[in-house]
Amino acid sequence: MASGTGAKAAPKVAAASLPIARVAVDVSPPHLDRPFDYLVPERLAEQAVPGVRVRVRFNGKLTDGFLLERRAESDFTGRLAWLERVVSSEPVLCPELLDLSRSVAARYGGTLSDVLRLVIPPRHARAEKRATAASAEPPTRPPSKAWARYRHGGALLDAVHEERVARAVWQALPGEQWPHRLAEAAAAAASAGRGALLVVPDHRDVQRVQSACAEVMGEEHVVALSADLGPEERYRRWLAVFRGTVRVVVGTRAAMFAPVRDLGLVAVWDDGDELHSYPVAPYPHARDVLTHRAHATGASLLVGGFVRTAEAALLVESGWAQEVVAARETVRAAAPRVTAIGEDDVQLARDPAARAARLPSVAFEAARAALGAGAPVLVQVPRRGYVPALACGDCRERARCRRCSGPLALPGATSEGGAQPAACRWCGAAEAGFRCPSCGSRRLRAITIGAARTAEELGRSFRQVPVRTSGGGDVLASVPSGPSLVVSTPGAEPTVDGGYGAALLLDGRTLLARPELRAAEEALRLWFAAASMVRPAQDGGRVVVMADSSLQPVQALVRWDPAWFGAMELAGREELGFPPAKRVAAVDGAPDAVDGFLDVLRLPETGEVLGPVPLGEGDDEDGSERERALIRSDRVEGRALAAALHEAAAVRGTRKETERVRVRVDPLDMV
Structure with a gap:
């Protein structure tokens, strides 16, 4: 019946059973980080189930939220507002995701609402209404002979397949086809009817791992989740995972919250990459979230990479995880030959090759040999930037504060034009009487991170060779296997069939001198990522790094022993009181x-x-x-x-x- 001008709306009646809905309202202020109670009208009694999206009136405005539970009574003694609408009948906030969200919020000091925005993607009605096909039969477990090259490698995959808990920190061999190794580990879980979640740094890695999984298991068993998907496609894929249609998920940091059913394996590749840290509150890190999920669900954990971070070293040292590494003779057979050249200004000034293109003669020889053998040469160049940091004027050790061991820097000039003394960038304490703990020198030296070498500069010395660049907004996925010079910023190195003949790692001091806690760890990670693309030494592979060979990160690269450096880095952090200690x-x-x-x-x-x-x-x-x-x-x-x-x-x-x-x-x- 149509209502007239003065007609009154029918009074609302509360649901006969469990009339109270406890709702997580989508509001950010920390003082409102708690559930709120609402009355459930009888007309919504059947739809208002735990986990569904709802609309409620909060502070006079219609606001989104998730229904957490139905209750018979409320602790609130005032007048309750009504639940306005159930947005969707899909209970997307299942108990496991709710527990995960609360744990992440508690670990990072954030709010539940902030975490839920990361855990559950925005709804897309058309994607939600589309029919979901039945899940495919579990794939057949593929052979994994490559894992036999690692101690405990075969046992790790057996444990995953047999639904036993295994926690491993895997150091990949140089030249390893790591996307296929991750795919084989995921297949071990999927073949037992369990789920697998693989998190990698960027979309290029997602494509490589997804292709490897499709090759090992079939396309119907894997789905990719990343931020570059459109809203409808992303939500469609997320629902497929939530409903159990797909068992294996590959994605970037956003996928760490993917609602994979019956998790058997969670894995993160290259956990030291800053892309694994979410840039919005509460800033969770994929490695830590996956470690928690493995502990909470009883799934196996695999932390893999060419290097070992201090956080991964702590997992091994504490006994919580087992290291999966190859024997030293296997590592030596797969690794390229590594040469370190100090960046002493006087030495380079006397080198005619360095004057021509800022490269020492040994780097030129390595590049020419590789090009002569018909292989491409990779040149890794740090990004541009400037940081006014300080180091010892004699031994070049980073200058640190005596109070908190933070990095020293020059704050600048005073208003009268005089120079201020060095000061700590962490605690602010001035350091007027610096004395180097390594060599005793009182001299300080400025370290300037300046403009990177350009492809044009190098091209003058290799006029007959094609020069390709990769970095910034133009990142190459791969390059042909013929002779060429590939100039790349760290992290943008393209792949090449058969590997590079040589890699020249320039401006090592620039990477090591960054006034950051993880500068040495990050430099080593970037070096190993590039060096691992080079052919073995027995096939002529050569790596030249322009950095002082006495430094620990350089020693780790020359010896190809990142596990040793990870343990040393952890010990240093523990002594100085840095994370993860x-x-x-x-x-x-x-x-x-x-x-x-x-x-x-x-x-x-x-x-x-x-x-x-x-x-x-x-x-x-x-x-x-x-x-x-x-x-x-x-x-x-x-x-x-x-x-x-x-x-x-x-x-x-x-x-x-x-x-x-x-x-x-x-x-x-x-x-």
Whole structure:
């Protein structure tokens, strides 16, 4: 019956059974990070089931949310609002995803709403209504002879197939076809009727691993999830995984939350790549999320790469994971010959080859030999940039603060034109009487990360050879196997059938001198990624790295022993109180906002504050001055630290503080 002008709407009646809906409302303020109760009208009683998307009225506005549970009574003594609408009947927030979201929020000091935005993609009605085909029969387990080259490699795949828990840190051999090894590990799980989740750094890696999985198992058993998919296609694939249609998922960091049914294996490749860290709150890292999922679900864990991060070394040292490595003789047979050339300015000035193209003669010889053999040559060049960092003027050891071991830097000139003393970029303490702990020198030397060598400069010395560039907005996926010079920025190296004949790793001091906690680890990761593309030494493969051979990262490359460096790096972090031995949080914002945050922060027993210090850059929104404070605590109090950070943010929210403060737990960049 049509209502007239003065007609009244029929009164709402609450559901007869479990009339209370507990809802996670999509609001960001930390002080509102809790579920809210709503009345369920009788007309929505059948649709309003746990896990569905709903619309509720919050603060006078219709807001999205997820229904967490139905209850008979509410603890709220005031008047409850009504559940307005059930957006979809698909219960996308299953109990496992809800538990995962809560755990991630607790670890990083974030809110449940922030995590749920990362866990569940936006709804697309057309994709949701499309029929889902039945899941395919489990694939046949393929042979995996290549894994036999690694100690415990075969046992790892047997355990995955037999549904026994296995946790491994895998150091891949140089030249390894790692996408196929990951595909074989996933097939071991899928052949037993269980799911597998493989997380890789970027879309190029996704394509390679997806192709390998399709080759090993068949296309119907694998799906790729990445941010470059359109909204409909991404949600369609996500639903296929959620409904159990597909058992194997390959993706970038967004896939770490993929709702894979009956997880048997979670794997992350190259866990040191910064792309594994989500750039939005609460900034979760794929390795840590997958480690938690493996522990919570009883799935096997595989952390793989050509190098070993300090975090992966901790998993091995603690006994929580087993290392999967090849014997030394197997490594030597697969590795190229590595030569380190120091970047001493006087030495290079006397070298005519260096004057021509900033390359020492040994690098020219390696390049010419490879080109003469009909193989391409890879030239890795660091990105452009500038960082005013300091090192010892004699031994070139990075200059660090005596108080907190943070990097020293020159803050700049005073208003009167005089130079200020060196100061720590973490705690802000001035260092007027520097003394190098390695050699005793009192001299300091500026380290400038300047413009990278260009392909044009190198091309002058190789006029008859094609020069290709890869980096920035033009990244090559692969190059032909014939003679050519491939100039690439780190991480953009194209693949080539048969491998490169040589790799020239330029400006090693530039990578090692970055004033960051992970500078040495990152330099080694980038070097190994490039060197692993080079042919074995017995086939003429050669790697030349322009860096001092006495440095630990360079020694690890020359000896091809990244596990040794990972253990040394972990020991150094433990001695100095750096992650992963300690839990550290960075608090960024305007000076008044950071001070206000620290005033209300209740630190755990082992907590301490370093700084705050100026960041030397303007805020992205208004160009105002920004500061950073570092808060660290013992690892066993990591959850307590995260809870304290969340509480402090909630207190600021209740006080209606308008200045934005960014809190990031275990940041990759601590400078």
